[in-house]
Amino acid sequence: MTSKGASVISRATEPVAPATLTRPRAALREGAATSWPLLLSIVPFGMITGVAAIATGFSLPLAIGMTVIIFAGASQLATMQLLTTGAAVAVIVLTASMINLRFLLYSASLAPHFQHLPLHWKLLLAYFTTDPAYGITIVALNERIPIPMKHWYYAGAAGLLWVGWIIGTLTGALLGTQIPTEWSLDFAISLNFIAVLIPAIRDRATLLSALGGGGVAIVARGLPFNLGLIVGALCGIGAGLLLEQWQRGSGNDAPRASDE
Amino acid sequence: MPPVLVMSEAAIWLLFLVIGALTLTFRAALIVLAGRFAIPPVILRALRFVPSAVLSALIVPPLVFYQGQLHLLGQGWLNERVLAGLIAAAVMWRTKRVLLAILVGMLVLWGLQFLINQLQYMP
Structure with a gap:
């Protein structure tokens, strides 16, 4: 889109x-x-x-x-x-x-x-x-x-x-x-999310936030009430923020997304 | 597998109203309160990572877990959903076309399911 x-x-x-x-x-x-x-x-x-x-x-x-x-x-x-x-x-x-x-x-x-x-x-x-x-x-x-x-x-x-x-x-x-x-049409939901996720990955920091979010969600899946999803998402956001901070600190600026 | 909803229809309506009210709040908050206060910069920076982190945490586990077991690439010998998902992701990455990615992903899934069925009935 x-x-x-x-x-x-x-x-x-x-x-x-x-x-x-x-x-x-x-x-x-x-x-x-x-x-x-x-x-x-x-x-x-x-x-x-x-x-x-x-x-x-x-x-x-x-x-x-x-x-x-x-x-x-x-x-x-x-x-x-x-x-x-x-x-x-x-x-x-x-x-x-x-x-x-x-x-x-x-x-x-x-x-x-x-x-x-x-x-x-x-x-x-x-x-x-x-x-x-x-x-x-x-x-x-x-x-x-x-x-x-x-x-x-x-x-x-x-x-x-x-x-x-x-x-x-x-x-x-x-x-x-x-x-x-x-027909496994429920898989279209997963595909739809993949199609929305890919454009959201724009630079290294957002890529890291996606890898962190997905990776931690796998590890934390055993948590009750599906809380692994929240934990994974928060870890992903934290990882992205940290990398962005570190890139700024070392003067190696990644392209900043100011458009959205 | 027919879906089984544990919540009553009334409870689901209530759930929609709560989510809808919160969503409208996010949409309207700054339009309605324009100029009365500023969002802290760290929040604005964190918001940038919300779509990638949340969507990834949401889609990855259902793809790699099958019947409670972790199957990164193999479910028996192949997790067809992971493979179809990866191919759809690659198509999306290259073409940026939502419909094409979804179509290719579904076709790959159907093809793999067909192959797996064929192999199961081989002697």
């Missing part, structure tokens, strides 16, 4: 006369025009989530309800995986929270653009925020969308992705009841 985002971002930054964007409808439409190519990955990802929800044993309302209420694919898949392994509720909530903590970063980055809006607008736009929605809009928001049109533009781009995600989940959940278990 990130790579597609990047190619469309470059297109979105081509100079457009700012004077054209003065009406809400035009801004909505421009937002949707920016994000629609991402539907190609959002809708199938939503379908996989819907299929996984049925494979987990959820009813159709539960499958759709989860997508509308949580609206964050990786944490939804993690929640389902942990529910089937009988993890403690606290571990499920903690894991989903850790996965979704990254939204704080997006929130920090979007905040200046929406500062002038009333609370209900801020909450709506915050709810719409996803990795691709943020990635595809932030450059245009920073550089060329006039302040009175920013929320319309963002609502157009992120709202379209929301619709695609819901339609994908619904389709997947309807299909899921007819897919035999011999």
Whole structure:
């Protein structure tokens, strides 16, 4: 998703006369025009989530309800995986929270653009925020969308992705009841995580955090309530921070990710 | 293997609401409280490692453990899920295409499962 985002971002930054964007409808439409190519990955990802929800044993309302209420694919898949392994509720909530903590970063980055809006607008736009929605809009928001049109533009781009995600989940959940278990479709959840994990590894420090997180999680698997996951994740984060610190100290700076 | 959920449907709805509320809090916190306080720099730096560390800790154990036993590459003689996962990771690394990686991973898994089945029935 990130790579597609990047190619469309470059297109979105081509100079457009700012004077054209003065009406809400035009801004909505421009937002949707920016994000629609991402539907190609959002809708199938939503379908996989819907299929996984049925494979987990959820009813159709539960499958759709989860997508509308949580609206964050990786944490939804993690929640389902942990529910089937009988993890403690606290571990499920903690894991989903850790996965979704990254939204704080997006929130920090979007905040200046929406500062002038009333609370209900801020909450709506915050709810719409996803990795691709943020990635595809932030450059245009920073550089060329006039302040009175920013929320319309963002609502157009992120709202379209929301619709695609819901339609994908619904389709997947309807299909899921007819897919035999011999197809091992639950493995698509693992593959999806792998596909999300790989772009998150950008330099040595993030690579070390992934190796540390996975390695410690294997060793700590025996801990009760699936706590090995939390221990592994914290060790991975610590290892990444330490390496980054050490690289800075020795003046051997790794490329710093200031983009997300 | 039909899934067995230990939680009731009502409890799962409640779980969704709790996770949803926390997630919306993360999404909205700084947009709503814009400019009123700053996040400590060490937290912002740690957030950068959250996706890689958490996702890795989440996916690695279910891939390498089979029926409670650690099988890094072998389950009997081959852990087809680890192998398919590694190939999918390589495809993702080279092409950065999510759908292609998932498709290749599933095809490799199905191919290996087919091969393993064939070998089991050999005399």
